[in-house]
Amino acid sequence: MDTDTAEILEESLGHQFKDPSLLECALTHPSWSLDNDKEGSDNYQRLEFLGDSVLALVLAEKLYHLYPDEREGMMAKARAALAKGSVLAKLAREAGIDQCIRLGASEAQSGGRNLISAQEDACEAVIGALYLDGGLDAARNFLLNAYGDFNEAVKQALANDNPKGRLQEWAQARDPENPPEYRVIEENGPDHQKSFAVVVLVDGSVSGNGVGRSKKEAEENAARSALESLGE
Structure with missing residues (x-):
C-alpha cells in the first residue's frame, strides 16, 4: 500500500499508525500471502481474531451505558445484530477498507474484494x-x-436481524403454498474457513443471492438481497 493510500485510510479511521506494518497486515488477505510465499502469520487472520473480541467489548460497553434499564437479553441481541458480517462489511466499505485489501491474483480476478466475508474479516482485523x-x-x-x-444503528440492525422471517412473511402473504426456497450453489475453502454462496427463489425465480461463512449466514444475506430487489 502506497503512502498516499495509507494516509487517506488513516484519516478515514481517525488514527495515524505508529507501526504502519500493523495496518498493512490487517489489509492482507491469506491469498496474497500464499501468492507471495509468505508465512501464514503475514495476513489478517490473527488480527481478525483479536479485533472480534475488541469489537464485542466496545459494543457491550456502549450498549451498557446507552440502555441502563434494559436486560441482558436485549443487549446481547443488539450486540450480535451490530456485529453481523453484513453490518461490518458495510462499515468496511464506508471507511474505504475494502478498496485497500491486498489480494492474491486469482482471488482479485474472481471478485474477492466484493465478498462480504472478506470485507468483514478485514474490518475486524483493522x-x-x-x-x-x-x-x-x-x-x-x-x-x-x-x-x-x-x-439508530441499533434499531436498524435489529430490524434487519431476521431477513429470512421477513421474506417468509412477504411470500406467504402472496402465495401460502410457495415459500422461499434456498439453494447452495457454491462451497469454497477448507473446513475451518468455509464460504457458502446461496440463492433464494421466490415464485420459482432467483430473487436474491448471498455469501457467508455458514449456510445460515449465506441464506440470511440472500434473503436481504431478495427483500431489496422486491422493494421490501
Whole structure:
C-alpha cells in the first residue's frame, strides 16, 4: 500500500499508525500471502481474531451505558445484530477498507474484494490493529464514528436481524403454498474457513443471492438481497 493510500485510510479511521506494518497486515488477505510465499502469520487472520473480541467489548460497553434499564437479553441481541458480517462489511466499505485489501491474483480476478466475508474479516482485523497501535480508545473512536447515531444503528440492525422471517412473511402473504426456497450453489475453502454462496427463489425465480461463512449466514444475506430487489 502506497503512502498516499495509507494516509487517506488513516484519516478515514481517525488514527495515524505508529507501526504502519500493523495496518498493512490487517489489509492482507491469506491469498496474497500464499501468492507471495509468505508465512501464514503475514495476513489478517490473527488480527481478525483479536479485533472480534475488541469489537464485542466496545459494543457491550456502549450498549451498557446507552440502555441502563434494559436486560441482558436485549443487549446481547443488539450486540450480535451490530456485529453481523453484513453490518461490518458495510462499515468496511464506508471507511474505504475494502478498496485497500491486498489480494492474491486469482482471488482479485474472481471478485474477492466484493465478498462480504472478506470485507468483514478485514474490518475486524483493522479493529485489532487499531487496538494494538493506539489502545482501546483508538478502536472505540473508529467504531463509534463508523456506526454513527448509535441508537439508530441499533434499531436498524435489529430490524434487519431476521431477513429470512421477513421474506417468509412477504411470500406467504402472496402465495401460502410457495415459500422461499434456498439453494447452495457454491462451497469454497477448507473446513475451518468455509464460504457458502446461496440463492433464494421466490415464485420459482432467483430473487436474491448471498455469501457467508455458514449456510445460515449465506441464506440470511440472500434473503436481504431478495427483500431489496422486491422493494421490501
